[in-house]
Amino acid sequence: MSNKQDYYETLGVHKGASVEEIKKAYRRLARQYHPDVNHDSRAESEEKIKEINEAYAILSDPEKRQVYDQYGHQGLNGRYGGPGFGFDIFSDLGGFGDIFDVFFGGGTRTGRKRSAGERGDDLRFDLEITLEEAAAGIEKELRLSKLSACESCHGSGLRPGTSMSECSYCHGTGQITQSQQTILGRMQSVVTCPSCRGEGQIITDPCLNCGGQGRLRMASTISVEIPAGVETGSRIGLRGAGDAGLRGGPGGDLYVIIRVKPHKTFERRGNDIFVDIPMSFVQAALGDTIEVPCLDGSEKLHIPEGTQTGATFKLRGKGLPAVNSGARGDEHVVIRVATPSKLTNEQKKMLLEFGKSMGIELNHDKGFFDKLWGK
Numbered sequence: 001m002s003n004k005q006d007y008y009e010t011l012g013v014h015k016g017a018s019v020e021e022i023k024k025a026y027r028r029l030a031r032q033y034h035p036d037v038n039h040d041s042r043a044e045s046e047e048k049i050k051e052i053n054e055a056y057a058i059l060s061d062p063e064k065r066q067v068y069d070q071y072g073h074q075g076l077n078g079r080y081g082g083p084g085f086g087f088d089i090f091s092d093l094g095g096f097g098d099i100f101d102v103f104f105g106g107g108t109r110t111g112r113k114r115s116a117g118e119r120g121d122d123l124r125f126d127l128e129i130t131l132e133e134a135a136a137g138i139e140k141e142l143r144l145s146k147l148s149a150c151e152s153c154h155g156s157g158l159r160p161g162t163s164m165s166e167c168s169y170c171h172g173t174g175q176i177t178q179s180q181q182t183i184l185g186r187m188q189s190v191v192t193c194p195s196c197r198g199e200g201q202i203i204t205d206p207c208l209n210c211g212g213q214g215r216l217r218m219a220s221t222i223s224v225e226i227p228a229g230v231e232t233g234s235r236i237g238l239r240g241a242g243d244a245g246l247r248g249g250p251g252g253d254l255y256v257i258i259r260v261k262p263h264k265t266f267e268r269r270g271n272d273i274f275v276d277i278p279m280s281f282v283q284a285a286l287g288d289t290i291e292v293p294c295l296d297g298s299e300k301l302h303i304p305e306g307t308q309t310g311a312t313f314k315l316r317g318k319g320l321p322a323v324n325s326g327a328r329g330d331e332h333v334v335i336r337v338a339t340p341s342k343l344t345n346e347q348k349k350m351l352l353e354f355g356k357s358m359g360i361e362l363n364h365d366k367g368f369f370d371k372l373w374g375k
Ligand SMILES: [Zn+2]
Pocket: 150, 151, 152, 153, 154, 155, 156, 157, 158, 207, 208, 209, 210, 211, 212, 213, 214, 215
């Protein structure tokens, strides 16, 4: 964490760069380091892309940029959580669509010969978990139907033993030149070959299992690690776990969207939880030690003499952990003093006596007292 990148350096812009300049720099770098372009150093370019993405996510957001300018990485970690968890939590990252437009499609490929199949679609999976699961973190198995690589052809789309043939329409170049007569004269333009869709090669013997697509819809089980501290709306991105790409193309991403079910006992506010504890006025007046429910069991809590209704006691560290730092919130115990109902005559008489000692006289009519004393 100590030698974190300088976001401005990563994007090659100066500190006062405008949003437009940042966007431009980002798009230029994104193309330069696109994994499809840098075949020989794929791992390196993927690493670079990650850095560029992170820098752009921060600098393109005015609020985050300001925090970064003022407090550096420290400020961002405290407020937004840092990337790099084994997987990324994107619950608060804006401008996501923008990032992916540049990387996967978005017109940057037209007119160029494509070397790989089309990328698969991104998928979304809504996952409901309990508050206890959100507090402790949990591994979940997701069952979903998605496009997966064909097992017969291993995603190539080719019938086993055959190979691709050169596209006769574009003679393997992946593009064709079109001429058009306009009022300004003859105009020539280069477009993607419609026959091979820019690949330069076509399948003449498609795999019988997948019909040459290299992928098939089937039931899949994907395991996902839910980190402790997630909340409703948290988004966990699993790279490549979405739909398989066309004919061996890169897989799309899978986004797991978290919904934390409301709890019957606890109310969550950020990383703190609140619980109402009903208590007799006898306990509240004389003080007591009570058992309070917690997310991971229960805890003893001493209530002092003369506790009022609404009084709040804090159990430190008994809330939920923060996703990025693991620092735990607190549990707030709110005392609700309950007025006794359904008292016996004996108890009512004792209360009257008690009231008298406090100088309290009740203004009931005579019938009330007659009934009480059995007259
Ligand atoms: Zn196949």
